[in-house]
Amino acid sequence: MSENRRFLLVRRPRGYPVEEDFSLIASDIPSPPKGGFVVRNHFASLDPAQRGWMDDEESYLPPIALDDPVRATTIGMVHASDHPSFPVGQWVMGLNALEDFSVVVPGGFTMPIDAAAVASPSHYLSALGAVGLTAYFGLVEAARPKAGETLLVSGAAGAVGSAVGQIGKILGCRVIGIAGGAEKCRRLLDDYGFDAAIDYKGKDHAALVEAIAQAAPEGADIVFENVGGHVLEAEVFNLARHARIILCGLISEYNAASREGLRNLWQILARCATIHGFLISDYVDRFPEGATQMAQWLADGRLRVDEDIQYGLENAYSAFMRLFTGENTGKLILRIV
Amino acid sequence: MSENRRFLLVRRPRGYPVEEDFSLIASDIPSPPKGGFVVRNHFASLDPAQRGWMDDEESYLPPIALDDPVRATTIGMVHASDHPSFPVGQWVMGLNALEDFSVVVPGGFTMPIDAAAVASPSHYLSALGAVGLTAYFGLVEAARPKAGETLLVSGAAGAVGSAVGQIGKILGCRVIGIAGGAEKCRRLLDDYGFDAAIDYKGKDHAALVEAIAQAAPEGADIVFENVGGHVLEAEVFNLARHARIILCGLISEYNAASREGLRNLWQILARCATIHGFLISDYVDRFPEGATQMAQWLADGRLRVDEDIQYGLENAYSAFMRLFTGENTGKLILRIV
Numbered sequence: 001m002s003e004n005r006r007f008l009l010v011r012r013p014r015g016y017p018v019e020e021d022f023s024l025i026a027s028d029i030p031s032p033p034k035g036g037f038v039v040r041n042h043f044a045s046l047d048p049a050q051r052g053w054m055d056d057e058e059s060y061l062p063p064i065a066l067d068d069p070v071r072a073t074t075i076g077m078v079h080a081s082d083h084p085s086f087p088v089g090q091w092v093m094g095l096n097a098l099e100d101f102s103v104v105v106p107g108g109f110t111m112p113i114d115a116a117a118v119a120s121p122s123h124y125l126s127a128l129g130a131v132g133l134t135a136y137f138g139l140v141e142a143a144r145p146k147a148g149e150t151l152l153v154s155g156a157a158g159a160v161g162s163a164v165g166q167i168g169k170i171l172g173c174r175v176i177g178i179a180g181g182a183e184k185c186r187r188l189l190d191d192y193g194f195d196a197a198i199d200y201k202g203k204d205h206a207a208l209v210e211a212i213a214q215a216a217p218e219g220a221d222i223v224f225e226n227v228g229g230h231v232l233e234a235e236v237f238n239l240a241r242h243a244r245i246i247l248c249g250l251i252s253e254y255n256a257a258s259r260e261g262l263r264n265l266w267q268i269l270a271r272c273a274t275i276h277g278f279l280i281s282d283y284v285d286r287f288p289e290g291a292t293q294m295a296q297w298l299a300d301g302r303l304r305v306d307e308d309i310q311y312g313l314e315n316a317y318s319a320f321m322r323l324f325t326g327e328n329t330g331k332l333i334l335r336i337v
Numbered sequence: 338m339s340e341n342r343r344f345l346l347v348r349r350p351r352g353y354p355v356e357e358d359f360s361l362i363a364s365d366i367p368s369p370p371k372g373g374f375v376v377r378n379h380f381a382s383l384d385p386a387q388r389g390w391m392d393d394e395e396s397y398l399p400p401i402a403l404d405d406p407v408r409a410t411t412i413g414m415v416h417a418s419d420h421p422s423f424p425v426g427q428w429v430m431g432l433n434a435l436e437d438f439s440v441v442v443p444g445g446f447t448m449p450i451d452a453a454a455v456a457s458p459s460h461y462l463s464a465l466g467a468v469g470l471t472a473y474f475g476l477v478e479a480a481r482p483k484a485g486e487t488l489l490v491s492g493a494a495g496a497v498g499s500a501v502g503q504i505g506k507i508l509g510c511r512v513i514g515i516a517g518g519a520e521k522c523r524r525l526l527d528d529y530g531f532d533a534a535i536d537y538k539g540k541d542h543a544a545l546v547e548a549i550a551q552a553a554p555e556g557a558d559i560v561f562e563n564v565g566g567h568v569l570e571a572e573v574f575n576l577a578r579h580a581r582i583i584l585c586g587l588i589s590e591y592n593a594a595s596r597e598g599l600r601n602l603w604q605i606l607a608r609c610a611t612i613h614g615f616l617i618s619d620y621v622d623r624f625p626e627g628a629t630q631m632a633q634w635l636a637d638g639r640l641r642v643d644e645d646i647q648y649g650l651e652n653a654y655s656a657f658m659r660l661f662t663g664e665n666t667g668k669l670i671l672r673i674v
Contacts, residue, residue, distance in 0.1 A: 052603075059607045228602060247606050261598020265565060266389075268614040269584050270396045275612040277605040 004029045006069040007098035007316045013054055016324060019317050021054075022070070029079075035106035037081035041074040044098050045125040046310075046320050046332040048251045060279055069097035070316070073130060074336075075113065075121045076102070091115040093124050098316050100336060117295070120307075126159060126331035127298055127305035128291045130280055134248060135163035136290040137283040140171070142276050143222045143244050147172030150216050152235055153194075155226030155251060157184035159305070159331035162192045164224045166303050169193050173222070176215045178231060180326050187329075191304060200231055208234040219243065219271075228253045229260060236267045243273040251323070306330025341366045343406040344435035344653045350391055353661060356654050358391070359407070366416075372443035374418035378411040381435050382462040383647075383657050383669040385588045397616055406434035407653070410467060411673075412450065412458045413439070428452040430461050435653050437673060454632075457644075463496060463668035464635055464642035465628045467617055471585060472500035473627040474620040477508070479613050480559045480581050484509030487553050489572055490531075492563030492588060494521035496642070496668035499529045501561045503640050506530050510559070513552045515568060517663050524666075528641060537568055545571040556580065556608075565590045566597060573604045580610040588660070643667025 003026040011021045032038045053064045053071055064071050074096040078086050083106070086092065094110030096102035104110045115121040118128070126132060138160075145151060151168040155161040156177025165188065168175045176196045177188040185197035196215045200208055212220075212234055219240030225232055228250030236245075245268075268275065283290070297303035308328040310319035313336055322328040340363040348358045369375045390401045390408055401408050411433040415423050420443070423429065431447030433439035441447045452458045455465070463469060475497075482488060488505040492498040493514025502525065505512045513533045514525040522534035533552045537545055549557075549571055556577030562569055565587030573582075582605075605612065620627070634640035645665040647656035650673055659665040 232602075233598075247602065250603055250606065253603065261570075261600035262602055263598035265569075265584065265599055265612075266587055266590065268612060269587065269616065271614060272616050272619055273614045275602075275605060277608060277610045279606065279609050282609055 002029070003027065004099060004101045005313050006100075007313055008067055009054055009064050009070050010067060012056055012066070013051075017051070017054065017317070017321070022317055024314060024316070029101050030103045032080045032082045033103060033105055035082055036104050036108070037083045037086045038079045039074065039076040039092055039094065039096060039102045039104055039110070040079040041076040041096060041100060041102060041336045043075040043122045043125055043309075044096075044334040044336060045073040045129065045131075046323060046334055047073075047130070048249055048323055050320070051323075060281065069099045072096060072098050072334075073125060074102065075124055086110075086112070091121055093129070098313060098334065098336075100313065122307055122309065122333050122335075123298075123305075125333055126307050127163070127294050127303065129331075131159045131331050132163055132294045132305060133283065133287055133290045134278075134280045135160050135167055136294055137280060137286065138246050138248050138278045139164050139167050139222075139224060141283065142246050142278050143224065145171050145173050145222055148174070149221035150174045150176065150218065150240070151222045151224065152176050152178070152212065152216060152220035152238070153224045153226075154178045154231050154235065155249065156188055156192075156194065156197070157329070158226060160248060161224070161226050162188070162330075163303065163305055165194050166192050167297075168222075169195075170297065170302055176212075176220070178212075178227070178235075184326075191306075205230055205234060209237045212238040222246070224248060225250075227251055233262060233264055236262065236264050236273075239267060239271040239273050241271050241273075243271055245273060245275045247275055247277050308332045309335050311335050339366070340364065341436060341438045342650050343437075344650055345404055345406050346391055346401050347404060349393055349403070350388075354388070354391065354654070354658070359654055361651060361653070366438050367440045369417045369419045370440060370442055372419055373441050373445065374420045374423045375416045376411070376413040376429055376431065376433060376439045376441055376447070377416040378413040378433060378437060378439060378673045380412040380459045380462055380646075381433075381671040381673060382410040382466065382468075383660060383671055384410075384467070385586055385660055387657070388660075397618065406436045409433060409435050409671075410462060411439065412461055413673075423447075423449070428458055430466070435650060435671065435673075437650065459644055459646065459670050459672075460642075462670055463644050464500070464631050464640070466668075468496045468668050469500055469631045469642060470620065470624055470627045471615075471617045472497050472504055473631055474617060474623070475583050475585050475615045476501050476504050476559075476561060478620065479583050479615050480561065482508050482510050482559055485511070486558035487511045487513065487555065487577070488559045488561065489513045489515070489549065489553060489557035489575070490561045490563075491515045491568050491572065492586065493525055493529075493531065493534070494666070495563060497585060498561070498563050499525070499667075500640065500642055502531050503529050504634075505559075506532075507634065507639055513549075513557070515549075515564070515572075521663075528643075542567055542571060546574045549575040559583070561585060562587075564588055570599060570601055573599065573601050573610075576604060576608040576610050578608050578610075580608055582610060582612045584612055584614050645669045646672050648672050 188197040229252035525534040566589035
């Protein structure tokens with residue numbers, strides 16, 4: 001490797017990204033800045049949130065600048081260093097980009113990881129990373145489930161959703177998953193141990209409302225929301241009193257040119273329900289606690305976190321689009337080397 | 338009075354109620370049931386929630402049955418009784434109806450009130466009633482304001498909104514009100530002591546977003562929502578991180594044939610904000626505590642609660658419609674006798 005391939009955002013997507021919105025270029029391998037270091041990226045996390053960062057819209061992180069590489073959480077190894085705590089060869093995780101080499105400036109958000117503690121360093125992007133910790137803190141802390149409660153999870157076959165459902169089962173909830181297609185619903189029941197699965201595909205609004213009502217006749221005490229749009233609206237017609245909706249993602253809305261709104265807010269009022277906007281960044285100082293618990297459940301065989309590993313920076317676009325076509329089966333990760 | 342006039346719902350309104358949806362009939366004065374009593378109604382509360390009860394839609398109370406009188410909280414005096422704790426002449430408050438006389442069955446939700454403790458028994462429908470207690474518990478308990486926080490109130494010149502703003506000031510918040518029209522905005526500043534007032538009338542979406550941003554450059558920490566629709570949407574673009582939205586009413590949506598939804602839920606996520614559906618019924622067992630505090634603030638001259646008293650069951654329809662035309666200036670009350 002004598003060059004640094006970088007997957008740049010060259011145009012802001014309208015709706016679904018197209019290949020022309022990006023460009024893969026080659027540049028020189030960077031040198032470490034004073035007090036910083038250079039990371040050789042091995043794995044990159046591909047997440048719906050990246051689609052949001054491509055828009056020119058204020059959010060919890062600034063938009064990705066045009067002609068910058070697409071921001072991503074990566075796992076890599078220190079390649080060159082001017083930082084005594086990050087020697088060459090150290091495995092690290094940090095918010096970098098889809099590129100072979102990333103420059104980490106002093107104070108940048110990067111932390112060392114213990115690659116020997118897991119079967120693959122990629123697990124720090126799935127069960128022990130943002131995905132697993134979003135599921136853990138979103139459910140355990142934001143929703144505070146009690147045994148016997150009914151938990152409804154949308155995007156249930158996805159990386160976050162499948163972990164949420166399994167944690168719900170560990171904590172004694174009755175867990176219902178909503179996913180697209182018969183195969184995903186089969187996986188909810190067979191692979192992740194959900195109590196019930198609802199296929200939203202081919203169902204109009206009334207049919208989806210009715211399917212949820214049949215699966216949760218007393219209403220949902222907790223809704224863990226990854227989808228938004230008409231799926232959320234159907235769920236909101238099936239809330240138990242004092243239901244908590246954890247708003248974790250709205251993947252159905254990220255590419256929509258004109259967003260439909262949530263038209264049944266009245267139900268939130270009538271059920272004394274709560275909608276919590278949840279970002280994992282509120283829990284950064286508790287990551288070690290969450291990762292320890294997740295690692296324990298993994299080791300005990302009580303939790304299964306699947307990874308969908310795609311290969312090569314040259315395939316970054318098609319790999320990323322798997323998030324929106326519903327093709328991915330587990331946490332989507334791009335293996336760079 | 339030798340008859341019982343009753344204001345019946347005879348047809349479910351579509352959109353705004355019309356006079357033909359109701360009928361005023363006269364029937365015999367009822368006798369008390371075994372263990373119950375009959376109330377002579379003096380004052381009835383007219384509230385937006387009544388419009389919701391007229392729809393054939395599941396809510397926190399069942400719909401008003403067709404040909405039943407319109408459900409209302411009333412203040413009255415026991416007229417005939419078979420209940421030892423409710424002797425004839427006792428002032429009571431309860432969930433009754435727009436009619437001269439209401440029958441209260443054993444166990445019905447009616448409680449004695451101390452009419453001598455207030456300037457007018459009607460105050461139990463305003464400052465010490467659901468309006469005042471909704472403002473009190475909705476702000477103090479559901480939002481838990483801290484001194485120095487920015488509180489944004491919609492429907493701010495209304496009965497609940499004006500009380501919320503004044504309580505916010507007592508608790509040390511910076512209070513911004515949104516209301517319709519220059520006169521209402523003047524009252525917010527002059528009569529209720531708000532720090533800023535925004536007239537939503539004549540402003541399109543972008544102008545309203547911008548007006549809120551100018552009044553609350555750091556964003557709103559608390560939104561007390563009485564309106565919904567495009568007002569709520571504009572507020573949601575102006576949230577501080579961890580903002581709490583108290584969803585108390587959605588008056589702009591109650592008569593809408595097709596509801597527009599809340600299209601910027603993404604902002605709830607990005608700001609880690611929370612939407613709380615608030616109903617006063619969650620706080621029934623704490624009413625005495627709230628009423629005591631409100632009575633104290635009234636007595637101290639720190640709180641002003643206006644009443645808009647309309648006269649006569651024969652004017653029930655036109656009185657009720659004042660809620661939706663924006664004509665009412667204070668808690669709307671129908672005086673029956």
